[in-house]
Structures are given as structure tokens and as C-alpha cells.
Amino acid sequence: MPLSxxxxxxxxxxxxxxxxxxxxxxxxxxxxxxxxxxxxxxxxGAGKSxxxxxxxxxxxxxxxxxxxxxxxxxxxxxxxxxxxxVVPQRDSLDEELTVEENIWVYGRYFxxxxxxxxxxxxxLLEFAQLSERARSVVEPLSGGMxxxxxxxxxxxxxxxxxxxxxxxxGLDPQARHVLWDRLFRLKREGVTLVLTTHYMDEAExxxxxxxxxxxxxxxAEGSPRALIAEHSxxxxxxxxxxxxxxxxxxxxxxxxADRVEVLPDRLLLYTPDGExxxxxxxxxxxxPLSSLVRRSTLEDVFLHLTGRTLVD
Numbered sequence: 001m002p003l004s005x006x007x008x009x010x011x012x013x014x015x016x017x018x019x020x021x022x023x024x025x026x027x028x029x030x031x032x033x034x035x036x037x038x039x040x041x042x043x044x045g046a047g048k049s050x051x052x053x054x055x056x057x058x059x060x061x062x063x064x065x066x067x068x069x070x071x072x073x074x075x076x077x078x079x080x081x082x083x084x085x086v087v088p089q090r091d092s093l094d095e096e097l098t099v100e101e102n103i104w105v106y107g108r109y110f111x112x113x114x115x116x117x118x119x120x121x122x123x124l125l126e127f128a129q130l131s132e133r134a135r136s137v138v139e140p141l142s143g144g145m146x147x148x149x150x151x152x153x154x155x156x157x158x159x160x161x162x163x164x165x166x167x168x169x170g171l172d173p174q175a176r177h178v179l180w181d182r183l184f185r186l187k188r189e190g191v192t193l194v195l196t197t198h199y200m201d202e203a204e205x206x207x208x209x210x211x212x213x214x215x216x217x218x219x220a221e222g223s224p225r226a227l228i229a230e231h232s233x234x235x236x237x238x239x240x241x242x243x244x245x246x247x248x249x250x251x252x253x254x255x256x257a258d259r260v261e262v263l264p265d266r267l268l269l270y271t272p273d274g275e276x277x278x279x280x281x282x283x284x285x286x287x288p289l290s291s292l293v294r295r296s297t298l299e300d301v302f303l304h305l306t307g308r309t310l311v312d
Contacts, residue, residue: 007070008033009161009192010055014064017050017216024050026216027064032161037183037193039210041203041298043308047216048196049089052165055194057081069160082110085159085191089166091146095139099130099149102138107156117156124152128182144175148182155186162186164195168202180205200298212298214306224298231304232296233258235274239267239281239288249286256280261303270300 010032017025025047032038040048053059054066057077066073068080093102100121107117125131128148138146147167154162167183168176183206187193197203203210204224212220212227220227237257241249246267253260256277257269271277274293281291303309 009069010194011067012051012054012064013066015051015054015061015066016063017047017054017059018062023216025054028211028213028216028218030211030218032192032194034160034192035187035190036208037187037195037206039194039203039207040196040213041198041200041207041210041302042196042213043198045215046213048213049165050216051213052163052194052196056084056086056163082157083160085154085157085162087147087150087154087162087164087167089169091150093138093146093149093153096137098135098137099141100125100134102149103153103156106153110157112156120156120158124155127155127185128152129178142175144171144178147171147175147179151179151182155191159191161192161194164193166196166198168197168199176202200302203298210298212302212305214302214308219305220301227298227301228296231301233270234272234296235270236294236296236300237269237271237274237277237281238290238292238294239269239286240265240290241267241288252284252286253281259304263309268300268303270296 008031010030012028012030014027014029015025016023016027028051040051042048050059054061055068057068057073057080060074069083071080073080094105097105103121103124104117107120125134128151130145130149130152133141133145138149168179171179183193195206207224209223211218220231222230243249246262249267250260250262253267253269257271259270261268269277278291278293299309
């Protein structure tokens with residue numbers, strides 16, 4: 001039975017994944033709706049990839065319920081996988097084949113006729129800006145080109161949901177932005193995106209809605225803007241001092257900000273007006289090595305909720 005437009009494409013309730021005595025995913029609830037870009041944000045080990053493997057029907061849940069495209073992964077895994085596109089954390093391309101051959105071979109896994117696969121490959125290589133490299137062997141390609149090829153290959157079966165696990169890890173800033181542009185285009189075309197990342201700028205750029213995960217649990221959920229508004233201030237003043245313990249400077253900044261976080265290399269002063277806080281620092285005669293006013297990010301949200309940064 002087809003899903004109604006109001007039903008989520010992915011619904012998890014109390015989802016659990018354990019490995020022996022270790023609980024990787026600890027009873028999470030998730031809904032992903034058609035056409036949205038949904039993210040799992042958190043540090044390495046938060047449970048993001050374990051969740052994605054359950055959604056991708058390659059790792060069975062230990063507990064809870066999971067429905068994907070209205071189907072049960074436990075009994076209808078092949079039917080679900082036929083309608084998914086998967087971009088794994090590490091590229092699994094056949095580096096001895098050409099760029100276009102990688103798509104041809106993958107398309108045949110789905111039983112697509114050769115003429116359809118070749119036509120689809122040409123369209124996807126144009127989409128991925130790889131048409132000029134169609135007959136190039138994969139091995140010498142740059143990391144950004146390989147990631148774009150991996151995404152193009154994942155789209156050969158015209159999936160309803162595209163799963164992307166840490167899509168830009170290891171890429172330089174220019175390659176990341178090219179990849180973001182390709183993903184924006186997919187979303188405009190109606191593909192539902194589900195991604196994991198530990199880059200807060202990536203989550204803010206790509207996600208309509210996301211969950212923040214820590215130690216296998218969801219600690220917050222909402223749009224990037226809503227999460228920042230709820231759990232942080234508009235601006236942050238970063239102060240760095242010539243000291244091994246920034247706790248020693250807490251008394252100096254008392255009363256200047258709504259909240260102060262101490263990190264090993266700096267103080268973070270959370271305030272609606274960073275420039276006013278900076279002026280007060282100067283008025284008090286405090287002389288940090290450096291001071292920077294910036295807007296709040298999702299990393300500030302994560303630090304507030306867990307006491308840890310995303311790179312811990």
C-alpha cells in the first residue's frame with residue numbers, strides 16, 4: 001500500500017542498536033518526511049552511522065520499531081533497498097574501471113537494462129560535473145571527484161531516499177561547496193536526503209531539520225535556526241589568554257555575558273551583543289591575546305547540551 005503524502009518516509013520509535021554490552025543507539029524516535037533534508041549531527045561515536053545502517057537495511061535493530069517507505073526492514077529489506085540510494089562514509093568505487101563503467105556496473109545490480117543504464121549514466125555524470133572524465137580511470141581522480149561519482153552512482157536507481165554518511169569528510173573547502181551545490185539540486189528535484197555529519201556548518205547549510213545525538217541518544221531536535229535560538233544566544237565573544245587554565249579568568253568576565261563556557265584554549269561568552277561585551281572587556285582593562293565576535297552555531301548548541309564540542 002503506498003504511503004499517504006502526510007506519512008513520514010522513515011519512522012523510528014524507541015530504536016535501539018547494541019553490540020554485546022555496548023549500546024550504540026539508545027531508544028531514539030525519528031520521523032523523516034518526503035522532500036526534506038534531515039540530518040544526524042554529533043561527534044564520532046554518537047550513534048549516527050549505526051542509525052544509518054539500520055535505515056539502510058544492512059544492520060537489524062536490536063529493539064524498537066522501524067518503518068521505511070511504509071515497510072518493515074526485517075521482512076522487506078530488498079524491496080526497501082531497491083528504493084534507497086546509499087553514499088557510504090568511505091568511497092567503495094572500483095578504481096580500475098572508468099568513471100562511466102562504475103555507474104554501468106552499479107546500475108546492472110538493480111536489474112536495469114543496458115540502454116537505460118547508459119542513458120542514466122550520461123545524465124548523472126553531467127549532474128556530477130564529471131562528463132569530461134567519463135572514460136578516465138577512477139584511481140587518479142581527486143577526493144572531491146570520487147565523492148561526486150559515489151553520489152552519482154547512488155542515484156542510478158532513481159531512489160526516493162538518499163542516505164549520506166559523512167558526505168564531505170576529508171574534502172577541501174572548495175570540493176565541499178561543490179558537493180553541497182549538487183545536494184541542493186537533488187533536494188529541489190524532490191529527493192529526500194538523510195545525512196550524518198559532525199560539521200556544524202554542513203548541517204546548517206544542508207538540513208531543514210536535524211537531531212543532535214550524543215552517546216546514542218537524541219538530545220535536541222529542530223531546524224538549525226530554531227535550535228540555536230532555543231539553546232544559545234545570538235552572538236558569542238571568544239577570548240584567548242596567555243595561560244594554561246582559562247578558568248583563572250572567569251572572575252574577570254563575571255556579569256558580562258548570559259553564560260560563559262571554559263574550553264582549554266579559550267573562553268566563550270554567550271551574549272545577545274558581542275560588540276558591547278567586547279567594549280566592556282576593554283573598559284575593565286582586560287587584555288586577552290585575541291578576541292573575536294561571531295554568531296552562534298550548532299556547535300555552541302552541542303556544547304551547551306552536552307558540555308562537549310563536536311570534535312571531542
